[in-house]
Structures are given as structure tokens and as C-alpha cells.
Amino acid sequence: MTLVDHADHAERKQALSAIATTKALSRADYGADFGGAEVRDYIALLKPRVMSLVIFTALVGLMVAPGHLHPLESLIAILCIAIGGGASGALNMWYDADIDAVMKRTANRPIPAGRITPGEALSFGLTLSVGSVLMLGLLVNWLAGGLLAFTIFFYAVVYTMWLKRRTPQNIVIGGAAGAFPPMIGWAAVTGTVSIESIVLFLIIFMWTPPHFWALALIKSDDYRAAKVPMLPVVAGEAVTRSQILIYSLLLAPIGVLPALLGFAGVTYGALSVALGLLFIGAALRVYTIREGSLARKSAGQMFGFSILYLFLLYATLLFERLAGLPALPSLL
Amino acid sequence: MAEIIERVTLTDTQKKRQRRRSMAIAFALGALVLIFYAITIVKMGPGVMNRPL
The missing domain is CATH 1.10.357.140 (UbiA prenyltransferase)
Structure with missing residues (x-):
């Protein structure tokens, strides 16, 4: 029997235990598909x-x-x-x-x-x-x-x-x-x-936890089966929802920093405030709606919106630079 | 005693896939050559010709 014949996840995991221990499988494990990439x-x-x-x-x-x-x-x-x-x-x-x-x-x-x-x-x-x-x-x-x-x-x-x-x-x-x-x-x-590049780093760094935890709320069964200690699996959904809200509250002001530090313009400044508030709003929905299909839906919306949030912030920075729009004076 | 050597006979599908992988590697190597040639010209400019003969 080869790896690809293991339709059942548990069986496949057992067959793949060789990877966990030796990181090597024999040619026979791959059967006809060997060298077939x-x-x-x-x-x-x-x-x-x-x-x-x-x-x-x-x-x-x-x-x-x-x-x-x-x-x-x-x-x-x-x-x-x-x-x-x-x-x-x-x-x-x-x-x-x-x-x-x-x-x-x-x-x-x-x-x-x-x-x-x-x-x-x-x-x-x-x-x-x-x-x-x-x-x-x-x-x-x-x-x-x-x-x-x-x-x-x-x-x-x-x-x-x-x-x-x-x-x-x-x-x-x-x-x-x-x-x-x-x-x-x-x-x-x-x-x-420099401080500007650290801010660009911080935006993604603070964005990542609420983004992935929103996904983890939906896919927690998968992570549990794989024994990956994602927050909803280990600490429970309530803690995850709180953490999503905390990180969202931290992320929103960091998202505005490029405008406050004088390397983004008025368009970015206005958009980052609006998107930050919407991000917090989505996190609040995840925090308050905890039961039923609506809870799952709000986590899905949070995940989807988080992608849009990051894309729009970075796209606006790019647009302002390409369009030659002036940056706001630094306030910090 | 003669040593038995295990050989792998690839099927036609595997041969086709192997060929496509080889083409991709050739393409990547060709792209690398072009990149290094172009960046040499960009970085050195006319200085690339300035060397003792």
C-alpha cells in the first residue's frame, strides 16, 4: 500500500509517521507516483x-x-x-x-x-x-x-x-x-x-494574530485533529475572541502611524482611521456573537475583512507614492 | 557472484513530467544568466570595458 492509497486521515498520518521521525520515506511508499511531480x-x-x-x-x-x-x-x-x-x-x-x-x-x-x-x-x-x-x-x-x-x-x-x-x-x-x-x-x-520600516513591520505583526485566530475559530476542529495548539484549541473560544479584540484595539492606532510619522498622506490618514474603526467593529462582532451559525459567519467576515484591511492600507501607501501625493507633516 | 542492481523504469507519464521539470530548471538557469549579465552592465556601466588589455 502506498501513501496515496490512504484515503483515511488517521491511516495517512500513521503512514507519514516516518516523516516525523526520519524525514525519509522509501521509494515503495510512493508507489507509481514516485518521481511523478x-x-x-x-x-x-x-x-x-x-x-x-x-x-x-x-x-x-x-x-x-x-x-x-x-x-x-x-x-x-x-x-x-x-x-x-x-x-x-x-x-x-x-x-x-x-x-x-x-x-x-x-x-x-x-x-x-x-x-x-x-x-x-x-x-x-x-x-x-x-x-x-x-x-x-x-x-x-x-x-x-x-x-x-x-x-x-x-x-x-x-x-x-x-x-x-x-x-x-x-x-x-x-x-x-x-x-x-x-x-x-x-x-x-x-x-x-529605520522607524518607518519598523512601523511597516508592526502593522503586519499586529495584524497577524487577529487574522489567523479568526480563521482558527472556524477551523479549530482541523487544528485539534492535527494536535496544533492554536489558541481556540488550547485556551478556548472565549479567550480567543478576547485576544482578537485586544490585538484589534492595538492594531488600529498602529495602522495610522505612517500618517502621524510623516511618510503617508491625507488619503492614507483618513482611510487608516476608517479601516481601523471597521476592524475594531468586526472584532467586536466576533467578541459578542458567540453562538450558532452567526458566530461562525462573523469570524469568517473578520477573516475576510482583515485581508482587505491590510491590502487597502499598503495599496494606499503605494498609490500615494506613485501619484506623487504629499505626505502629512510628522506629528510625533 | 554478480551484484544485482535495482533499476527504475519510468513510465511515459513520468518521463514527460521529468522532461517538463528539466525544462523549468533550464529556464530558471537561463533567467539567472540574463539577470547576472544585465546587473553587471547596470552596476558597472561603461566601466565594464575599462580594464587593461
Whole structure:
């Protein structure tokens, strides 16, 4: 019997226990599908949806930063950040293949589905990690390269290997990995880490917990089955709803900081206030509506709105820069 | 005593997939060559020609 024959999640988890212990499976485990990976399976290892967010936020960091970078260097910087982000996704899928196999959302990923071996995914992830960091360092600057290396390390080792299976605060600390790309984009242009790039980092850092906890409220059964200690599984839904509200209250003023610090204009200032209030409103709905299908719906709406919130904030920063709109005077 | 060597015979589908993977690797390597060539010109500019013969 091969991996792909295990339709039942429990059986598949048992079959994949080899991954958890040795990270290696024999050729026989893969049966006829051995060596049968399509190019798109390797692209799937890079987590293209996460990568698109990485590209977008890095681009905004790069465009908003003061100074000039040749368009080709900018393109290379974005490419390296995207590949580095994808590489950390591949390393994450290599390490998490056992829990991916038991969650419906992730069971069809290339490794648990048996299309790519763990060893192949590990080699792919490591090669792209080293390649993207060296390329960014050599062709753009070493601060940006160093930050990319730290981001990959943070996501693959600190989040995936260390925190994810041990603490319900996994998302809070691990979220830093997803918050680094705009800082790397900024560093690619300026060669420095400044308060502005830290604010761009903080917006995503504070946004991540309410975003993922809203999803975790809906998918808590999946996380429970995979024994991933997400907050609703470990501390319960009530605590999760409170935490979502607390982080939303912290996020809303941080979202306005670019305007207060004088690197965003009046459009951004007004929009960030309005979106921040809507974000708090969505969190309040999640906090107050706790029973029945409406509770599930409000968590789903919170998750959907959180994506729109981050996209609109960053898109407005980009729009203001491209349109040449003046920034507000710094109030801090 | 002759050593038995285990060989893998790929099916036609596996061969096709292997070929597509090879094409993707070739494309990526070609793109890298172009990137390094172009960035060398951008970073060094006319200085790329300025060397003792």
C-alpha cells in the first residue's frame, strides 16, 4: 500500500509517521507516483498565495522608502524576497508534512499527497534559501540579504520547528516572519532599518494574530485533529475572541502611524482611521456573537475583512507614492 | 557472484513530467544568466570595458 492509497486521515498520518521521525520515506511508499511531480507541485511548495502577499508588501516597502534604486535592482530585490519567502514555505511544508496530512485544508499538498518526497522538498527549500539570500546580498545589499536570511530562519526554525507545535502564542511570535518583507524592501533601497520600516513591520505583526485566530475559530476542529495548539484549541473560544479584540484595539492606532510619522498622506490618514474603526467593529462582532451559525459567519467576515484591511492600507501607501501625493507633516 | 542492481523504469507519464521539470530548471538557469549579465552592465556601466588589455 502506498501513501496515496490512504484515503483515511488517521491511516495517512500513521503512514507519514516516518516523516516525523526520519524525514525519509522509501521509494515503495510512493508507489507509481514516485518521481511523478509536476512543475506545479514545486510551485505549490512555494505557497504562491503567501508569496503574493510577500511580494506586495515588499514592493510597498521598496517604493515608499526614500532614495533611488535602479529598476533592475528593484526587480531583483523583489524576486529574491519572493523566492526567499517561497523557500521558507517549502521548508515549512517539509517539516509539517505529518500534520498537513491530517488537516483537510492541507492534505492534498505535494508531500502528504505523495507527489514530492520530503527529501526533495528539503533540498528545494534549502537551495532556494541560500540562492535568494546570496543573490540579494551580492546584487543589492547585504543588510537586505541578512534580513531575508533571518526571515527564512525565523519562519522555518523559530516558527515551524519550535513554536508552532508548542505554544498557542505560535502565531503571535511567528507572525514576525510575515512582517519582515516590507522592511527588507525598505532596506534594499536605503541600506538601513529605520522607524518607518519598523512601523511597516508592526502593522503586519499586529495584524497577524487577529487574522489567523479568526480563521482558527472556524477551523479549530482541523487544528485539534492535527494536535496544533492554536489558541481556540488550547485556551478556548472565549479567550480567543478576547485576544482578537485586544490585538484589534492595538492594531488600529498602529495602522495610522505612517500618517502621524510623516511618510503617508491625507488619503492614507483618513482611510487608516476608517479601516481601523471597521476592524475594531468586526472584532467586536466576533467578541459578542458567540453562538450558532452567526458566530461562525462573523469570524469568517473578520477573516475576510482583515485581508482587505491590510491590502487597502499598503495599496494606499503605494498609490500615494506613485501619484506623487504629499505626505502629512510628522506629528510625533 | 554478480551484484544485482535495482533499476527504475519510468513510465511515459513520468518521463514527460521529468522532461517538463528539466525544462523549468533550464529556464530558471537561463533567467539567472540574463539577470547576472544585465546587473553587471547596470552596476558597472561603461566601466565594464575599462580594464587593461
